[in-house]
Amino acid sequence: MRHFIEELEDLRKLLLEMAGLVELAVHESVVSLTDRDPERAQQVLVGEARINQMEIRIDELATRLLALHQPMAKDLRFLTAAIKINNDLERIGDLAVNIVERSLSLIGQPPVKPLIDIPRMAGLAESMVHRSLDSFVKGDAELARTVLLSDDAVDELKDLICRELVSFMERDPSTIARALDLILVTRNLERIADHATNIAEDVLFLVQGVDVRHHAEEQR
Amino acid sequence: MRHFIEELEDLRKLLLEMAGLVELAVHESVVSLTDRDPERAQQVLVGEARINQMEIRIDELATRLLALHQPMAKDLRFLTAAIKINNDLERIGDLAVNIVERSLSLIGQPPVKPLIDIPRMAGLAESMVHRSLDSFVKGDAELARTVLLSDDAVDELKDLICRELVSFMERDPSTIARALDLILVTRNLERIADHATNIAEDVLFLVQGVDVRHHAEEQR
Numbered sequence: 001m002r003h004f005i006e007e008l009e010d011l012r013k014l015l016l017e018m019a020g021l022v023e024l025a026v027h028e029s030v031v032s033l034t035d036r037d038p039e040r041a042q043q044v045l046v047g048e049a050r051i052n053q054m055e056i057r058i059d060e061l062a063t064r065l066l067a068l069h070q071p072m073a074k075d076l077r078f079l080t081a082a083i084k085i086n087n088d089l090e091r092i093g094d095l096a097v098n099i100v101e102r103s104l105s106l107i108g109q110p111p112v113k114p115l116i117d118i119p120r121m122a123g124l125a126e127s128m129v130h131r132s133l134d135s136f137v138k139g140d141a142e143l144a145r146t147v148l149l150s151d152d153a154v155d156e157l158k159d160l161i162c163r164e165l166v167s168f169m170e171r172d173p174s175t176i177a178r179a180l181d182l183i184l185v186t187r188n189l190e191r192i193a194d195h196a197t198n199i200a201e202d203v204l205f206l207v208q209g210v211d212v213r214h215h216a217e218e219q220r
Numbered sequence: 221m222r223h224f225i226e227e228l229e230d231l232r233k234l235l236l237e238m239a240g241l242v243e244l245a246v247h248e249s250v251v252s253l254t255d256r257d258p259e260r261a262q263q264v265l266v267g268e269a270r271i272n273q274m275e276i277r278i279d280e281l282a283t284r285l286l287a288l289h290q291p292m293a294k295d296l297r298f299l300t301a302a303i304k305i306n307n308d309l310e311r312i313g314d315l316a317v318n319i320v321e322r323s324l325s326l327i328g329q330p331p332v333k334p335l336i337d338i339p340r341m342a343g344l345a346e347s348m349v350h351r352s353l354d355s356f357v358k359g360d361a362e363l364a365r366t367v368l369l370s371d372d373a374v375d376e377l378k379d380l381i382c383r384e385l386v387s388f389m390e391r392d393p394s395t396i397a398r399a400l401d402l403i404l405v406t407r408n409l410e411r412i413a414d415h416a417t418n419i420a421e422d423v424l425f426l427v428q429g430v431d432v433r434h435h436a437e438e439q440r
Contacts, residue, residue, distance in 0.1 A: 063300055070290035080283055083300060084307060169389065169396045176389045176396070183400070187407065 004069045011061050011082055012137055015089070018054045019133040021047060022089045023126055025096035026192060030122035033103040033185065034115050041100045041107070051093040058086045081206045085136060088195040092129060095188045095195075102181045102188075112168060112178045118185060121157040124150055125189045128196035135200060141207045147200035154193040158186045224289045231281050231302055232357055235309070238274045239353040241267060242309045243346055245316035246412060250342035253323040253405065254335050261320045261327070271313040278306045301426045305356060308415040312349060315408045315415075322401045322408075332388060332398045338405060341377040344370055345409045348416035355420060361427045367420035374413040378406045 002010075025044050032041035062082045065071070071079065128147050135143035165179040222230075245264050252261035282302045285291070291299065348367050355363035385399040 063296065066286065066300070067292055067296050072287055076283065076287050080286070080300075080303060083303065087304060087307070166397055166400065170393050173390050173393045177386055180386065180400070180403070184407070187404070 004065070004071070004075075007061070007065055007069075008075065008078065011058065011065065011079075014054065014058050014061065015082060015085060016133060016137055018051065018058060018086065018089050019129065021051050021054065022092045022096070023129050025051065025093055026099075026122065026126050026129065029096040029099035029103065030119060030185075030189075032100060033106065034119055036107045036111075038104060038107055041104050044096055044100045048093055048097050051090060055086055055090040059083060062086070077206050077209075081136070081202045084202050085133075085199050088199050089133075092192050092195050095192050098188045099185050102185050106178060106181050109178055112165075112175045112182060115182075117157055117161045117164075118182065118189075121154060121161065121186060121189050124154055124157070125192045125196065128154070128193050128200075132196040132199035132203065135203045136206070139203075139207050141204055144200040144203040144207070147196055151193055151197045154190060158190050161186050224285070224291070224295075227281070227285055227289075228295065228298065231278065231285065231299075234274065234278050234281065235302060235305060236353060236357055238271065238278060238306065238309050239349065241271050241274065242312045242316070243349050245271065245313055246319075246342065246346050246349065249316040249319035249323065250339060250405075250409075252320060253326065254339055256327045256331075258324060258327055261324050264316055264320045268313055268317050271310060275306055275310040279303065282306070297426050297429075301356070301422045304422050305353075305419050308419050309353075312412050312415050315412050318408045319405050322405050326398060326401050329398055332385075332395045332402060335402075337377055337381045337384075338402065338409075341374060341381065341406060341409050344374055344377070345412045345416065348374070348413050348420075352416040352419035352423065355423045356426070359423075359427050361424055364420040364423040364427070367416055371413055371417045374410060378410050381406050 025047055028040045028047075029044050031037065032044065062079050066076075066079050069075075128150050131143055131150075132147045134140070135147065162183055165183050169176045169179045245267055248260045248267075249264050251257065252264065282299050286296075286299050289295075348370050351363055351370075352367045354360070355367065382403055385403050389396045389399045
């Protein structure tokens with residue numbers, strides 16, 4: 001049996017590796033949409049299997065460490081946070097797949113409009129995922145707080161894009177089905193940002209021992 | 221310190237109580253929409269605070285039981301499942317709030333159409349939440365499996381409703397914004413069904429020790 005501290009380090013590395021796969025999936029899903037590239041879309045669909053396998057592997061490792069080492073206090077909180085964060089990452093992977101499904105439907109049809117705000121919103125959501133995991137690995141509460149702040153910017157972009165697309169639909173009803181697909185892409189990006197926010201809230205609880213989940217909501 | 225078995229029983233009861241609050245929130249959110257009743261909508265918004273408090277309380281109890289009793293095997297799996305299920309229930313509560321926001325926006329405007337399939341879809345999603353928690357408390361794998369089967373029916377209803385609303389939008393562009401709100405309600409119901417499915421998958425893992433998460437997806 002390896003030393004507990006080494007195994008915690010393995011878990012941290014696995015979570016970072018999983019986060020890397022998930023960030024890539026989000027990025028590629030949006031590039032497949034903006035570049036109208038079905039091959040990239042396909043790569044995200046293929047990559048999902050690996051993300052799912054890693055989720056199970058991380059879950060097993062975290063549960064085994066809980067069972068075998070029966071850790072106290074800080075290590076216990078770290079392991080329960082790891083189980084939650086793993087779950088959030090896997091769901092972000094699912095959301096990238098949802099985006100790819102919309103993308104594949106849109107690639108075969110004429111574009112509604114040039115996509116500028118959706119890639120911006122995606123870039124912000126990706127950065128939130130990246131910072132939330134970085135804050136977890138480094139135990140950096142300040143970095144985690146920046147994720148909570150970005151969530152508002154994502155919501156504003158979502159509202160802006162949605163209003164614009166609705167006015168497109170109203171002016172030209174032939175765009176309705178395609179504009180709706182784009183609106184659903186923004187909803188998936190919003191949910192990705194929500195999962196990053198959940199991860200950041202777990203990090204704040206882990207680092208500071210203070211539960212900010214619903215207080216943070218009230219402050220915003 | 222109370223006996224471990226009694227405390228596990230407390231945890232089970234708290235989760236059932238939380239599930240009851242969450243099911244009620246989902247139900248009332250959809251009734252506020254179909255009956256155009258802003259007071260019911262308001263009750264869901266008020267009830268959310270209680271759901272959020274219970275999430276924190278259940279999380280603290282489960283983590284404390286992990287730390288103090290350092291359980292092995294089955295009890296350990298039960299506690300990690302409880303932490304995940306608690307998380308899913310809180311998110312279902314958030315989704316009911318999302319539905320209420322759409323409902324409050326729609327109540328002030330003329331109805332697009334009589335709502336028949338949305339309440340049906342909501343009824344199925346509520347039943348999935350109920351059965352998933354029931355299967356957890358009873359350790360009933362057969363009941364958990366019925367939840368997985370219902371998920372397909374929810375997706376079919378969602379596609380049906382969405383196609384119908386898009387054709388409404390195309391025929392009468394003045395309905396676009398309102399029909400879009402209804403489409404977003406169905407997406408929230410779909411996500412509620414997804415969370416119930418996650419809970420049922422956790423129950424199958426807990427009861428049978430077999431991880432069905434991604435195999436189940438492949439079978440479907």
